Amino acid sequence: MKYLTWSRLFRAVASMVVGLAVFVLAARPAHATLSVVATTPDLANVAAAVGGNRVRVQALALPTQDPHWVDARPSLVLDVSHADLLISVGAELELGWLPTLLIGARNGKIQPGSPGYLEAAGLAELLERPAGKVDRSMGDIHPSGNPHFMFDPRQVERVAVGIGKRLSELDPEGSASYLENTRQFVTSLRQARQRWEEKLRPLKGTQVISFHRSLSYLADWAGLVVVDHIEPKPGIPPNPRHVAELIAHCKQHPVRALLQESWYASNTSELIAAQTGTRLIKLPGASDFQGGQSYVAFLSRVVDLLAGMS
Numbered sequence: 609m610k611y612l613t614w615s616r617l618f619r620a621v622a623s624m625v626v627g628l629a630v631f632v633l634a635a636r637p638a639h640a641t642l643s644v645v646a647t648t649p650d651l652a653n654v655a656a657a658v659g660g661n662r663v664r665v666q667a668l669a670l671p672t673q674d675p676h677w678v679d680a681r682p683s684l685v686l687d688v689s690h691a692d693l694l695i696s697v698g699a700e701l702e703l704g705w706l707p708t709l710l711i712g713a714r715n716g717k718i719q720p721g722s723p724g725y726l727e728a729a730g731l732a733e734l735l736e737r738p739a740g741k742v743d744r745s746m747g748d749i750h751p752s753g754n755p756h757f758m759f760d761p762r763q764v765e766r767v768a769v770g771i772g773k774r775l776s777e778l779d780p781e782g783s784a785s786y787l788e789n790t791r792q793f794v795t796s797l798r799q800a801r802q803r804w805e806e807k808l809r810p811l812k813g814t815q816v817i818s819f820h821r822s823l824s825y826l827a828d829w830a831g832l833v834v835v836d837h838i839e840p841k842p843g844i845p846p847n848p849r850h851v852a853e854l855i856a857h858c859k860q861h862p863v864r865a866l867l868q869e870s871w872y873a874s875n876t877s878e879l880i881a882a883q884t885g886t887r888l889i890k891l892p893g894a895s896d897f898q899g900g901q902s903y904v905a906f907l908s909r910v911v912d913l914l915a916g917m918s
């Protein structure tokens with residue numbers, strides 16, 4: 609009697625296990641899903657658009673976080689440890705935190721030089737590549753060139769194509785899908801660009817001051833002229849002497865606005881704005897990927913804020 613009870617129990621459990629396995633197999637997509645981790649929300653947005661339903665994408669930095677300085681907390685190490693592909697901006701943007709995550713994650717697939725590691729800087733046309741020798745007296749400079757290219761949709765297009773190619777190499781069965789997703793993303797980006805460039809046209813030649821050297825690509829695309837920066841040198845906080853120079857400059861020249869990403873402290877910019885009457889415009893620094901905002905929606909917001917200057 610006792611034996612029969614155990615036997616029945618075993619059969620019941622076994623049939624449950626089989627049933628569960630059938631359910632799990634049926635629920636799985638017919639293809640492999642790649643786990644993609646991107647350092648910034650903008651890269652995550654592009655990877656998600658190009659990867660479609662064959663990828664699962666996570667962003668490491670929050671849209672409100674300065675991507676030069678992200679806290680390499682344990683949950684991020686865990687995200688990186690599971691990744692099949694890690695996409696970074698590169699050009700030393702994440703130098704202060706990504707190496708720590710790469711060591712902690714112990715994931716051979718996504719180490720620099722591996723097929724699972726992709727630096728977007730290698731896909732973009734970088735501005736401000738220092739010509740001569742770089743040393744610390746020049747500030748906390750990005751020695752490989754300016755890494756803030758995700759503000760320029762022309763550069764983002766190049767990045768999207770490069771991500772699509774890398775996904776196809778890692779998952780050849782999905783290559784037709786990645787190619788089609790890339791085509792759709794690039795088409796929507798080009799359509800949006802026409803609208804944006806129309807709105808930005810009156811701003812051509814407008815003088816602005818930016819906080820960090822992070823709006824060079826945006827200015828290059830939008831036709832703005834960045835005459836100075838609130839940081840005296842890249843990565844070096846403003847000092848009284850430089851602030852006095854900026855105030856004098858704003859009083860003598862037609863500087864239309866002070867521009868800065870929302871993650872920078874605004875006390876210095878507010879002081880200059882109050883002393884000179886120059887407008888301060890705080891821009892979102894990145895798309896809210898985690899909150900469902902697309903890259904196009906993000907850049908539309910940036911363009912609208914800039915267009916408010918004219």
Ligand SMILES: [Zn+2]
Binds near residue numbers: 821
């Ligand atoms: Zn920077």
